[in-house]
Amino acid sequence: MAPPRVGRLLLLVFLLSYVLTAFCAKSYYDVLQVSKSASEDQIKRAYRKLALKYHPDKNPGNEEANKRFAEINNAYEVLSDREKRSIYDRYGEEGLKQHAASGGGRGGGMNIQDIFNNFFGGGGGAEEEEEKIPKGDDVIVELHASLEDLYMGGSLKVWREKNVIKPAPGKRRCNCRNEVYHRQIAPGMFQQMTEQVCEQCPNVKYEREGDFITVDIEKGMQDGQEVVFHEDGEPIIDGEPGDLKFRIHTAPHDRFRREGNDLHMTVTISLVQALVGFEKTVTHLDEHLVEIGTKGITKPKEVRKFKGEGMPLHFSNKKGDLYVTYEVLFPKSLTEDQKTKIKEILT
Incomplete structure (x- = not known):
């Protein structure tokens, strides 16, 4: 048994360590941006919102976002x-370490990706809990x-109008749940009853409001891809709002036609150019010039590929190709003299 002085010294060291950790480290509640009295549902909603925002797939190459995601x-x-929350509230991170060292932990905890997968559709209890929270329409x-x-x-x-939940006079029934109780109907006989219990909360109402939303278009986005604004869809009372999704489509263009990562265009040349060659450039979407001329013969409907002059691939430095179809413009009529000269040349 340690002498009382040594025991007091060890206790002082532990308390100092705890205080320093509390002052230097960011609180877990601050990380999730919730209060210390937050409910399980509030913690879960805060995690869902932040984890989606800082997920590495949405922030490629962003080390700060990766660090925040881990936190x-x-x-x-x-x-x-x-259990862990109770220990953390009383003793902080040092208490959690002591708890894990004494064998009270879960054997190393979960992998970060396991937590994310479980919560967002990887299976398990977290997904079942998520389904209990009502969600508004996307x-x-x-x-x-x-x-x-x-x-x-x-x-x-883009101008966006949506319903917004506002305070309203009066009270309303909310957080309704079924509670089971037993009623005695005779000596030794009980009947199980179910009763709906609702709390009285401040009343609310829907009001229509509008605002401009800036939708960022990323290079190389494909038709059908979506830009998602989480929890900016239709609200629902006592639940989470749905999501607002902008589904991207390529608008028609006067010169280019898009097929996946490739671009197509049609260029008209004269019969003389088709026979003797020509020099010609086209202005690309970013104003740089592409040389499409040739010194050889060009057949009607001939297609030539210009590698790397197509659309950029999404999240890549590579590009598709540009395909140019040549239309040859034939003269509407020829004089007899012209016919004679052409025959002399071509025979």
Whole structure:
């Protein structure tokens, strides 16, 4: 048994360590942007929103976002577990380490991706819990983006109107649930009863409001891809709003036609150019010039490929190809003298 002085010294060291950790480290509640009294549902909603925002797939090459994503998952792993949360509230991170070292933990915890997969559809209890939270309707907007924006990247301002939940006079029944109780109907005989219990909450109402939303168009986005604004869809009372999704479509262009990552265009040349060759350039979507001339003979409907002059691939430095179809413009009529000279040349 350690002498009382040594025991007091060890206790002082532990308390100092705890205080320093508390002051230097960011609270798990701060990481998830919730209060210390937050409910399990509030913690779960905060995690869902932040994890989607900072997921590495949405922030490629962003080390700061990757770090935030790891912090968010670490905080959620603790605060979503009642036992770990209780220990953390009382003793902080040092208490969690002591708890794990004494064998009270779960054997190393979960992998970050396991937490994310479980929560967002990887199976298991978290997905079942998520289904209990009512969610408003998703709103899907078909958005036609110009070929220039899809080639270089750009942004569109879109006017959006939606329902907004506002306070209203009076009270309402909310957080309704079924509670089971037993009623004695005779000596030794009980009947199981179910009763709906509802809380009284401040009343709310829907009001229509509008605002401009900036939709960022990324280079190389394909038709059907979506730009998602999480929880910006239709709201629902006592639940989570749905998502607002802008589904991208390529708007028609006066010179180019898009097929996947490739571009197609038609160029008209004269009969003389088709026979003797020509020099010609076309202006691309970003204003750079592409040389499409030739010194040889060009057949009507001939297609030539210009490698790397198509659309950029989404999240890649590569590009598709440009295919040029040549239309040969024949003269409407020839004089007898012209016919004679052409025969002399071609025979």
